[in-house]
Amino acid sequence: MATDATAADFLLRALNAHGIEFFFCNPGTDFPPVVEAFARAQKAGTPAPKPLVVPHENTAVAMAHGVYLVSGRPQAVMVHVSVGTGNTLNALIDAARDHVPILLLAGRTPITEGGAHGARSLHIHWAQEMFDQASLVREFVKWEYELRTPEQAADAVARAMELMLASPRGPAYLTLPREVLGGSVRSGAPPKPRAVPAAPRPDPAAIDELARMIERAERPLVIAGASGKTAAAVTGLAALAERFALPVVAMNPRYLCLPWSHPMHQGFQPAPLVAESDLVIVAENDVPWIPSREHPPADCPVVHLGADPSFARYPMRSYRNDLAIAADLPVTLGALDAALGRLVSPEDAKIAARRNRFATRAREIRRSWAEAGAKAGTFEVITPEWLSRCLGEALPADAIVFNEYPLLLEHCPRELPGCYFGLSPAGGLGWSTGAALGGKLAAGDKLVVATVGDGAYVFANPTACHWTAAKYGLPILTVVFNNERYGAVRRATLSMYGQGAAAEEDGRLLSDLSPSPAYEKVIEASGGHGERVEQPAELPAAIERAIRAVTRDRRDALLNVICRY
Secondary structure, X not given: OEEEEEHHHHHHHHHHHOOOOEEEEOOOOOOHHHHHHHHHHHHHOOOOOEEEEOOOHHHHHHHHHHHHHHHOOOEEEEEOHHHHHHHHHHHHHHHHHOOOOEEEEEEEOOOOOOOOOOOOOOOHHHXXXXXXXXXXXXXXXXXXXXXXXXXXXXXXXXXXXXXXXXXXXXXXXEEEEHHHHOOEEEOOOOOOOOOOOOOOOOOHHHHHHHHHHHHHOOOEEEEEOOOOOOHHHHHHHHHHHHHHOOOEEEOOOOEOOOOOOOOOEOOOOOOOHHHHOOEEEEEOOOOOOOXXXXXXXXXXXXXXXXXXXXXXXXXXXXXOOOEEEEOOHHHHHHHHHHHHHHHOOOOOHHHHHHHHHHHHHHHHHHHHHHHHHHHHOOOOOEOHHHHHHHHHHHOOOOOEEEEEOOOOOOOOOOOOOOOEEEOOOOOOOOOHHHHHHHHHHHHOOOOEEEEEEHHHHHHOOHHHHHHHHHHHOOOOEEXXXXXXXXXXXXXXXXXXXXXXXXXXXXXXXXXXXXXXXXHHHHHHOOOOEEEEEOOHHHHHHHHHHHHHHHHOOOOOEEXXXXXXX
């Protein structure tokens, strides 16, 4: 017998059954069944995700991304039909390239022009319809579907979750026509979550082959990138590198790959080590080196490790690949540690000599970083090196940093797994402030920091971010490295035309963002703490005041730091 329960009711029940704690949303005229379902759940005391209204779709998806990075739990976001989906694309592409399982739900313009409950009732319902709404996102989701009948609601959620969480993880997209979403469902319980296929295990023969390659190598090198997704991966790589004296370079790291102080951590650029290597092991890194600048010797074997070591969704990627092991990285590292232990002792003379050599090199590198950072403090202007150093000295060890390019990890030591996250390799700007808000939602009392350039801060829709922080009590520290330009555009121009006409104006053409707004005033509109900092000597005290505002006063804070670079 039919009941008055709707597809929207079952949608919320299914999300809750699958562990979805938050429902990030930017609503529109397709949301009435969802609004009613939340109201019913609250009135009846039925468990449901916590709804959070976020006034920009890009911010909502970035928040979901940030929650996942800190918690490891999949997230859900719902937006308004075609136009709302369009506004998510920047952040959705970031999530896709970062293998983040976000279920993106979107309304779909009512199908019927009259008669049905929920049929078209506004003039926009004609213009907002698309022939193929999912075509907007299809290349960047693992699965997409449109709800056909109300009875499918719970099953569609279960299917999405099943595929999102299979290795390698990623987003999914489900569209919800208003009439279907508001349609009645015969009584029943949402299905239990389905078993997710276990991540692939490494091939023992491939592990043994790699162990023999390492044993034979005189100059092995590990180039990591996104290897630190889990604490197990960080500790596994740290143990393997220490035991067998494997130098590690963190090239464009999006996670903490190794503790900053680890003796085998050789910095953040592969040169010159990659050119001297006789074995390169690439651990979860899509771009381990820039071929036009450096590369291994022609006879140097290259091995790729990771959930998707071939990066199958990249149209072109031509790095040498002599051995690829597709498996969960912590499991691979553990198996490799055991296989190496059967072949060679960590105290072998060759390994001991290599350990001493690279531990010495690591100390020398850090000494040079310290000297450069201290020297930057004597300049008349603030540089990224000085700002990064000051942050490194001020931040607690367990502070969580979301970096959208400008923070220099050489000068801002991070030691703990899960304390650092960088922008997705897709490079969709406007991510870190929203992601930091999501990280704060998951991290509780820990200090959460977003480091951004001034261009990326504008991309973040800052009024939406600061409003959200105030609305839900999510104080974070945003640090704007303000150089009044699109630095990446300028650098790219000068790298190609350093002697050309564009260089005559220091590459500022099409990258100039002056005059710079008073960004510190933007946060004040939502009750936050804002400061503009221009002098190097003023910076440490300003950072301390901002941290106190966040941690003691529970206020959102922003430093608009005028940098010259």
